[in-house]
Amino acid sequence: MPGKTKYEQIAEKMVKLIESGVLQAEQRIPSLRSMSHQTGTSIMTVIQAYRLLEDQGMIESKPQSGYYVRPDYYYKHRQAVVLPEAQIQTLRTEADEVKISNIIEKLVKPLDYNNVIPLGSGLQAPSFYPSEQLSVHMSRAVRSDPAGLNRYCFEAGHETLRRELAHRMMEAGCNTSAEDIIVSAGASQALFISLKALTEPGDAIAVESPGYYGFYALMERLQLRAVEIPCDPQTGLSLPDLESALQKNQKIRCVLLSANLSNPTGASMPEASKKTLADLCRKQEVPVIEDDVYGELSFRLLRPRALKSYDPENIIYIGSMSKTLAPGYRVGWIAAGKYRRQVLDYYHCVVMSSNLPTQLAVASFLKSGGMAHHLRRLHKTHQENMFNFRNKIAASFPSGTRISNPLGGYFIWIELPEQVDSVILAEKLLAQNISIAPGIIFSAGKNYRNYIRLNCALQWGPGVAKAIETVASEVKRSVAD
Numbered sequence: 154m155p156g157k158t159k160y161e162q163i164a165e166k167m168v169k170l171i172e173s174g175v176l177q178a179e180q181r182i183p184s185l186r187s188m189s190h191q192t193g194t195s196i197m198t199v200i201q202a203y204r205l206l207e208d209q210g211m212i213e214s215k216p217q218s219g220y221y222v223r224p225d226y227y228y229k230h231r232q233a234v235v236l237p238e239a240q241i242q243t244l245r246t247e248a249d250e251v252k253i254s255n256i257i258e259k260l261v262k263p264l265d266y267n268n269v270i271p272l273g274s275g276l277q278a279p280s281f282y283p284s285e286q287l288s289v290h291m292s293r294a295v296r297s298d299p300a301g302l303n304r305y306c307f308e309a310g311h312e313t314l315r316r317e318l319a320h321r322m323m324e325a326g327c328n329t330s331a332e333d334i335i336v337s338a339g340a341s342q343a344l345f346i347s348l349k350a351l352t353e354p355g356d357a358i359a360v361e362s363p364g365y366y367g368f369y370a371l372m373e374r375l376q377l378r379a380v381e382i383p384c385d386p387q388t389g390l391s392l393p394d395l396e397s398a399l400q401k402n403q404k405i406r407c408v409l410l411s412a413n414l415s416n417p418t419g420a421s422m423p424e425a426s427k428k429t430l431a432d433l434c435r436k437q438e439v440p441v442i443e444d445d446v447y448g449e450l451s452f453r454l455l456r457p458r459a460l461k462s463y464d465p466e467n468i469i470y471i472g473s474m475s476k477t478l479a480p481g482y483r484v485g486w487i488a489a490g491k492y493r494r495q496v497l498d499y500y501h502c503v504v505m506s507s508n509l510p511t512q513l514a515v516a517s518f519l520k521s522g523g524m525a526h527h528l529r530r531l532h533k534t535h536q537e538n539m540f541n542f543r544n545k546i547a548a549s550f551p552s553g554t555r556i557s558n559p560l561g562g563y564f565i566w567i568e569l570p571e572q573v574d575s576v577i578l579a580e581k582l583l584a585q586n587i588s589i590a591p592g593i594i595f596s597a598g599k600n601y602r603n604y605i606r607l608n609c610a611l612q613w614g615p616g617v618a619k620a621i622e623t624v625a626s627e628v629k630r631s632v633a634d
Contacts, residue, residue: 159194163202171211171222178224178452178536179529182212224452224536224560239386239418239555239568239604270611270620273579273588275416276480277563277610281534283527287479287518294513302513305506309497310336310486314516318472318486321519325448326462327470329488335500336507338483340446340473344371346503347442347469347487348409350495352377356406359398361390363566363595363604365416365444368409372597379597380405386557386566389415389422392429399437407440412460414447417595417606418566419559421457431463440492446473446485449528451561452536466490474515477528482511535563535610542609545618549625551632563610569603573631578605581627587620 157165170176183191188199203220206212212220295302309315315334322329337343344367352358354376360368362381372379380398383391390410399405412422412430422430434441443460451457461470469492473485489496518524542565546556553570569575575591582589592604607624611617 159192160198160201160205163188163192163194163199164205167202167206168211171227176222177533178222178227179532180222181218182220182222184219227536239557239566268586269583270587270616272607272611272617272620272624273590274608276608277476278612280612281531281610282479283518283523284479286523286527287482287514290517290521291510291514294510294517297513302509304509306509306512307501307506309500310334310507311509311512311516313520314484314512315486317516317519321449321524322459322470322472322488324456325445326458327465327488329461329465329470333488333490333493335487335489335493335496336512337485337487337500337504338507339475339480339485340444340471341367341371341485342483342503343471343473343485343487344368344442344444345375346496346499347471347489347492348372348375348377348407349499349503350489350492351407351440351442351469353406357404359395359405359408359439360597361410361415362597363417363592363601364409365411366590366594368444369594369597377406381596381598381600382408382410384415384418384420386418386420388426389420390426390430392426392433395430396433399433399439405439407442408434409442409444410460411444411447413445413457414450414559414562416447416562417564417590417592418557419562419564420557421451421560422460424458427458427460428463431460431468435464435467441468442471443468444471446471446476447562448472449477450532450535450563452532453560461488461490464490469496477531478515478518478524479511482515483508484511484515535561538563538609538611538613539565541613541618542607542621545621546607546625549622551625551629553632554628563608565607565609567605567607569605569628570632571603572634573603573628575602575605578624578627578631582624585623587623589624 167182176182185196185199189196203212207214210223211226213223214220312331314336315331318334319329319331337346348371352375357378357380358372359380359382361384363384369379382395382398385391389412412427414421445459448459449456459470461468468490470488471485474482487496543556546567551570555568557566576593579589579591590606592601593599595601
């Protein structure tokens, strides 16, 4: 590389290793001493090269640990083909009746893992979970007190688990005590209890759009009306639209959203926006329900702060181990702030007693420190899968396709050409044993008809790649027709 200094040559070499995928997101790069030995240069020359890469946002240093590849740079530049990003839609912010359950039952839930490639599912491949390690902790829990486990747990969850969950919430910026935690059978039950505690049939709820179809399904069952607040696929819920909806005096009873890695787009609100939202809702005396089940799946070095960290009292926080650790164990939780009494009243009616063996097994696993290692491995898997999916989509789908670019989680939100009807598309693909999630289930107003959500948390291989190509082929046929 004539004309370049030695440190520039080293920096260029590192860029090629990162962009080719040899060095991956959050992976430690060679130490100063090791790189000095490899290149036959001084440590000072290597320091200059690494500082150049650091200044350009490619790597970052961790005290007493070394230099690591920045995930945002890795996924921005390691794309073989780049598609435009999906865009925010303009919606009317009026209260609508919710009717989506029939579509969900027909197109999303019929997933036989032996026959259907579940691109429309919200579940990860079973191999992604530490099932064997968890089974060891379950066995210990059962052996330690077999008779004691056959009693009701009338409290808001076992104290041992609640302490561990409060500790995990500290990483999200929340100073929550074990006494504030209410253990539930997963996040869906927690959402149901929280909505029941705050609302009556006919009430209006401000909800992110596109938003998790489980939000809309629960609202339908509880006879609540949806005020859809547009969400940018990158930065999340639109604060101007929320403020406008609150000012219209629609008697909005609460706000429901995922501020971190929202489903289906993977959007994450900037920290300044989270604070503004928390301040706005506190002043308007409107409670917030925050579903943070994907918060720990961020590709960044530090997991994003929870919205609740900006207002511990007015925000009901919902977490779950289903997306990170063990969906079958059904362990979720609620930190309800000043609404704890109302939430507990419904909790004791609906739950009465939570499952002791699974609580103790999860608590033991968390206490052992196994979660940190598991999440590092899971993050790496999701990052690589996201890269593979995005490249396959970019290479296969027709012109006019736009996709989201999430920095975490495992969903991709795809905006298809306008003439594509994703419901018809889903029906055609299901006949070929491939499921997708059509965009209209992520809205009360049947918006996003030309959008789909794909699940990237599948074991990547020729079968999944072929399924994506099949989806692309059906999209192209729809465009041609």
